Amino acid sequence: MKLGTLKNAANRDGDLVVISRDNSRAVRAGHLAPSLREAVERWDAVAGPLAELAADLEAGKVDSFAVDPHAFHSPLPRAWQWVDGSAYVQHVILVRKARGAEPPEDLLTNPLMYQGCSDAFLAPTQDIPHGDPSWGVDFEGEVAVITDEVPMGVSAEDALKHIKLVMLVNDVSLRGLIPEELRKGFGFLVSKPASAFSPFAVTPDELGDAWRMGKLHRNLDVTYNGAFYGNADAGHMQFHFGELIAHAAQTRVLSAGTIVGSGTVSNEDTRRGSSCLAEKRMLEKIETGAFKTPFMKPGDTVRIEMRDDAGASIFGAIDQKVVQVDL
Amino acid sequence: MKLGTLKNAANRDGDLVVISRDNSRAVRAGHLAPSLREAVERWDAVAGPLAELAADLEAGKVDSFAVDPHAFHSPLPRAWQWVDGSAYVQHVILVRKARGAEPPEDLLTNPLMYQGCSDAFLAPTQDIPHGDPSWGVDFEGEVAVITDEVPMGVSAEDALKHIKLVMLVNDVSLRGLIPEELRKGFGFLVSKPASAFSPFAVTPDELGDAWRMGKLHRNLDVTYNGAFYGNADAGHMQFHFGELIAHAAQTRVLSAGTIVGSGTVSNEDTRRGSSCLAEKRMLEKIETGAFKTPFMKPGDTVRIEMRDDAGASIFGAIDQKVVQVDL
Numbered sequence: 001m002k003l004g005t006l007k008n009a010a011n012r013d014g015d016l017v018v019i020s021r022d023n024s025r026a027v028r029a030g031h032l033a034p035s036l037r038e039a040v041e042r043w044d045a046v047a048g049p050l051a052e053l054a055a056d057l058e059a060g061k062v063d064s065f066a067v068d069p070h071a072f073h074s075p076l077p078r079a080w081q082w083v084d085g086s087a088y089v090q091h092v093i094l095v096r097k098a099r100g101a102e103p104p105e106d107l108l109t110n111p112l113m114y115q116g117c118s119d120a121f122l123a124p125t126q127d128i129p130h131g132d133p134s135w136g137v138d139f140e141g142e143v144a145v146i147t148d149e150v151p152m153g154v155s156a157e158d159a160l161k162h163i164k165l166v167m168l169v170n171d172v173s174l175r176g177l178i179p180e181e182l183r184k185g186f187g188f189l190v191s192k193p194a195s196a197f198s199p200f201a202v203t204p205d206e207l208g209d210a211w212r213m214g215k216l217h218r219n220l221d222v223t224y225n226g227a228f229y230g231n232a233d234a235g236h237m238q239f240h241f242g243e244l245i246a247h248a249a250q251t252r253v254l255s256a257g258t259i260v261g262s263g264t265v266s267n268e269d270t271r272r273g274s275s276c277l278a279e280k281r282m283l284e285k286i287e288t289g290a291f292k293t294p295f296m297k298p299g300d301t302v303r304i305e306m307r308d309d310a311g312a313s314i315f316g317a318i319d320q321k322v323v324q325v326d327l
Numbered sequence: 328m329k330l331g332t333l334k335n336a337a338n339r340d341g342d343l344v345v346i347s348r349d350n351s352r353a354v355r356a357g358h359l360a361p362s363l364r365e366a367v368e369r370w371d372a373v374a375g376p377l378a379e380l381a382a383d384l385e386a387g388k389v390d391s392f393a394v395d396p397h398a399f400h401s402p403l404p405r406a407w408q409w410v411d412g413s414a415y416v417q418h419v420i421l422v423r424k425a426r427g428a429e430p431p432e433d434l435l436t437n438p439l440m441y442q443g444c445s446d447a448f449l450a451p452t453q454d455i456p457h458g459d460p461s462w463g464v465d466f467e468g469e470v471a472v473i474t475d476e477v478p479m480g481v482s483a484e485d486a487l488k489h490i491k492l493v494m495l496v497n498d499v500s501l502r503g504l505i506p507e508e509l510r511k512g513f514g515f516l517v518s519k520p521a522s523a524f525s526p527f528a529v530t531p532d533e534l535g536d537a538w539r540m541g542k543l544h545r546n547l548d549v550t551y552n553g554a555f556y557g558n559a560d561a562g563h564m565q566f567h568f569g570e571l572i573a574h575a576a577q578t579r580v581l582s583a584g585t586i587v588g589s590g591t592v593s594n595e596d597t598r599r600g601s602s603c604l605a606e607k608r609m610l611e612k613i614e615t616g617a618f619k620t621p622f623m624k625p626g627d628t629v630r631i632e633m634r635d636d637a638g639a640s641i642f643g644a645i646d647q648k649v650v651q652v653d654l
Contacts, residue, residue: 081444081445083516101512112511117442119581131479177578182512188513189574190575193578194579194580247516248517251458251462252444252517
């Protein structure tokens with residue numbers, strides 16, 4: 001099934017809705033759980049009734065309304081936890097080269113992951129704030145999963161069972177601020193502001209054979225300022241989602257509603273383009289000696305989406321514009 | 328006023344209560360806001376009625392019950408955000424020396440701060456999990472504040488107005504895992520598991536003259552295995568809480584209920600002891616050439632508390648024991 005969250009000015013968690021397979025119709029599910037957050041927190045009790053409602057929606061047995069993408073917030077407008085991996089080795093190598101840093105020696109055996117801010121995500125079509133050109137605003141197209149409660153010390157295999165929903169994310173990154181911040185040694189804080197997620201989160205069964213061994217084997221379509229930018233295969237993860245979850249849970253329980261990200265989708269085949277500006281810039285530098293593509297300026301737009309075999313959008317689109325904000 | 332949160336097995340946010348000044352009596356405040364989290368999210372509407380209830384409690388005008396410290400969770404059992412500064416320069420210098428790392432060059436002008444995990448805090452008297460001796464479990468006694476919503480780009484001075492509550496924290500740290508994790512470049516993840524907070528969070532006015540210019544000028548009493556361990560003056564912050572909040576809010580809004588920590592309280596005067604084991608170990612190394620004090624083992628206990636001029640506990644005590652967990 002596909003779930004989503006309608007914006008609600010009176011409730012930051014928003015209102016839970018079930019979405020039809022073709023993304024055209026929705027039905028409110030507030031009688032089952034007020035919000036997606038609360039649904040995930042008692043998933044075992046709620047998933048069944050939600051699936052029945054989804055079946056009734058497909059069968060035209062319930063009153064539904066037309067989907068308006070702008071009415072949707074991120075599936076979890078705020079979350080108790082957002083941890084983001086960096087499981088595409090090609091991305092790590094290129095981005096570290098771009099800022100003159102070395103990849104960790106154990107890149108292939110020990111997942112890279114950071115604790116992100118989760119208090120207030122952007123909506124899928126919400127503007128990305130741009131405070132100053134020195135920020136170097138970039139997008140990062142990724143896959144993410146939502147878990148139920150994960151026990152401390154879980155194995156990578158058992159961790160897979162805790163994945164309840166899958167979605168896409170634009171992990172907004174401020175490239176101009178990252179080098180100085182990471183040099184201080186404590187990771188990202190101001191250089192990774194609020195991310196945005198795809199309007200729809202779907203259960204793994206909805207992905208069919210494309211979801212196997214904890215990876216999503218489909219292309220991530222990235223469109224930048226209306227033109228093709230990338231369609232890398234998201235299946236090329238060095239670590240699958242079970243391994244990423246197990247990494248985060250080594251020393252603590254992960255609460256229900258934890259979001260785990262894949263890191264920027266990236267392939268070695270450069271014909272597949274990129275899912276962030278930093279990689280393209282580094283490839284330019286390698287090829288020509290100079291960075292050419294600038295970071296995002298006010299007015300620039302990015303669209304991130306994933307399609308099934310029939311070309312239909314699975315998660316709906318993240319479609320954002322950068323706008324200047326006064327500080 | 329003093330606020331606290333009773334554990335509630337059916338609700339992870341717990342139940343809001345108001346505490347008497349002398350920490351002896353409590354009254355439920357669920358009719359004003361179900362939880363402290365929800366109270367902070369609509370603070371302007373709720374703070375007045377809560378203060379009235381606190382006055383009625385002091386005057387003996389409401390039915391109250393005796394405080395049982397073990398019934399209390401951390402004031403926010405889970406939060407949308409926990410960012411922890413490192414505002415005591417002496418701590419940064421000693422701890423980095425202990426792990427053979429240099430302090431950042433701009434230590435005195437640019438706050439150090441990390442994004443911590445906030446999905447499931449420990450209760451003030453909850454056991455600290457110890458999975459393996461290689462973890463190197465340590466405590467860190469700190470001061471923390473809870474904010475309402477903070478606008479992006481707030482000034483340090485304006486940020487002070489967003490501090491609604493003050494409390495203490497034990498920022499549990501796994502010293503054995505920190506060097507490798509920080510070497511990877513993405514900050515703390517598995518090396519900073521769940522923290523615990525003092526049972527009571529108090530409004531700044533409750534602190535009188537000890538709260539001035541965004542710093543809490545009182546000693547932090549730390550007792551380790553029943554013996555004196557430290558009583559450093561928490562007022563020695565290089566950056567006040569307004570500066571820490573402004574640092575975090577440079578590129579994004581901070582949601583209501585954000586917790587900002589001071590970092591481990593530390594003074595240059597070594598007679599004041601320490602607020603974590605790592606500092607004492609480094610001082611031993613400097614003096615004798617060898618680390619002597621081991622990190623926490625199962626059975627070790629730490630108590631963190633702060634007293635007013637009359638010797639009364641302001642926030643109640645964090646009082647925790649380390650226990651072995653099976654992984």
